[in-house]
Amino acid sequence: MTKLSVNINKIATLRNSRGGDVPNVVQFARDVQKFGAQGVTIHPRPDERHIRYQDVYDLKPEVYTEYNIEGNPIRQFVDMVLEVKPTQVTLVPDAEDAITSNAGWNTIKHKEFLVDVIKEFKQNGIRTSIFVDPVLKQIEGAKATGTDRIELYTEAYADAYSLGNKMGIKPYIECAVLANALGLGLNAGHDLSLDNIKYFKQNIPDLLEVSIGHALISESLYLGIENVINMYLRQLK
Numbered sequence: 487m488t489k490l491s492v493n494i495n496k497i498a499t500l501r502n503s504r505g506g507d508v509p510n511v512v513q514f515a516r517d518v519q520k521f522g523a524q525g526v527t528i529h530p531r532p533d534e535r536h537i538r539y540q541d542v543y544d545l546k547p548e549v550y551t552e553y554n555i556e557g558n559p560i561r562q563f564v565d566m567v568l569e570v571k572p573t574q575v576t577l578v579p580d581a582e583d584a585i586t587s588n589a590g591w592n593t594i595k596h597k598e599f600l601v602d603v604i605k606e607f608k609q610n611g612i613r614t615s616i617f618v619d620p621v622l623k624q625i626e627g628a629k630a631t632g633t634d635r636i637e638l639y640t641e642a643y644a645d646a647y648s649l650g651n652k653m654g655i656k657p658y659i660e661c662a663v664l665a666n667a668l669g670l671g672l673n674a675g676h677d678l679s680l681d682n683i684k685y686f687k688q689n690i691p692d693l694l695e696v697s698i699g700h701a702l703i704s705e706s707l708y709l710g711i712e713n714v715i716n717m718y719l720r721q722l723k
């Protein structure tokens with residue numbers, strides 16, 4: 487079975503755009519779990535443009551499914567994750583000024599750093615995953631870091647699929663087969679959507695978890711708008 491972890495960054499973006507507490511991030515996390523999601527993902531960034539560091543603590547007692555915290559392991563992030571102790575930490579090498587995550591780790595160049603930081607999380611009982619491009623030598627490098635899992639960065643697959651190119655899945659299948667053979671758990675994420683998720687799931691062996699945010703929240707708006715318009719119209723009769 488592949489678990490669905492809902493990334494709620496976008497709910498925090500909407501909240502922050504207006505001040506106040508609407509929509510409420512904690513209530514949203516409660517609801518996605520009530521509706522069947524098997525995990526909640528957040529990706530606090532140093533500028534706190536969506537998830538704030540305080541949200542990370544507020545969510546902890548509310549996430550009874552898998553709590554996945556993603557981020558660049560700068561010291562402030564590492565200390566917070568060690569304190570909160572989520573189910574899983576996903577390490578992402580994102581630059582502070584990046585609009586969103588745009589690359590996986592170079593697991594060979596950053597091996598020493600990753601070995602140390604992964605050891606620290608694992609010693610504290612936190613499962614680790616590292617965000618990687620679908621490149622075989624990066625998967626081998628990931629194995630050498632001691633990480634429990636990898637998260638395949640799926641933007642290239644999603645782009646190709648949206649252009650009708652189903653061959654974009656090929657490097658992901660090769661990396662999944664290698665990861666399985668090496669005993670690395672396999673997660674995936676970025677730009678996965680209702681449109682492209684089924685084909686990905688059907689072709690990737692032993693996919694443990696996907697984290698989905700941007701498309702899932704957008705789809706919720708598209709698919710929910712008719713209901714809400716009708717509710718308003720009823721109030722205005």
Ligand SMILES: CC(=O)[C@@H](O)[C@H](O)COP(=O)(O)O
Pocket residue numbers: 493495496528529536556578585586587617675676677699
């Ligand atoms: C790690 C990853 O794939 C990202 O998709 C990320 O979690 C989303 O972050 P933003 O919501 O900041 O774009």
Ligand SMILES: NCC(=O)COP(=O)(O)O
Pocket residue numbers: 493527556637674675676677678697698699700701702
């Ligand atoms: N790890 C990927 C994630 O959490 C969500 O990415 P996206 O669906 O917002 O692109």
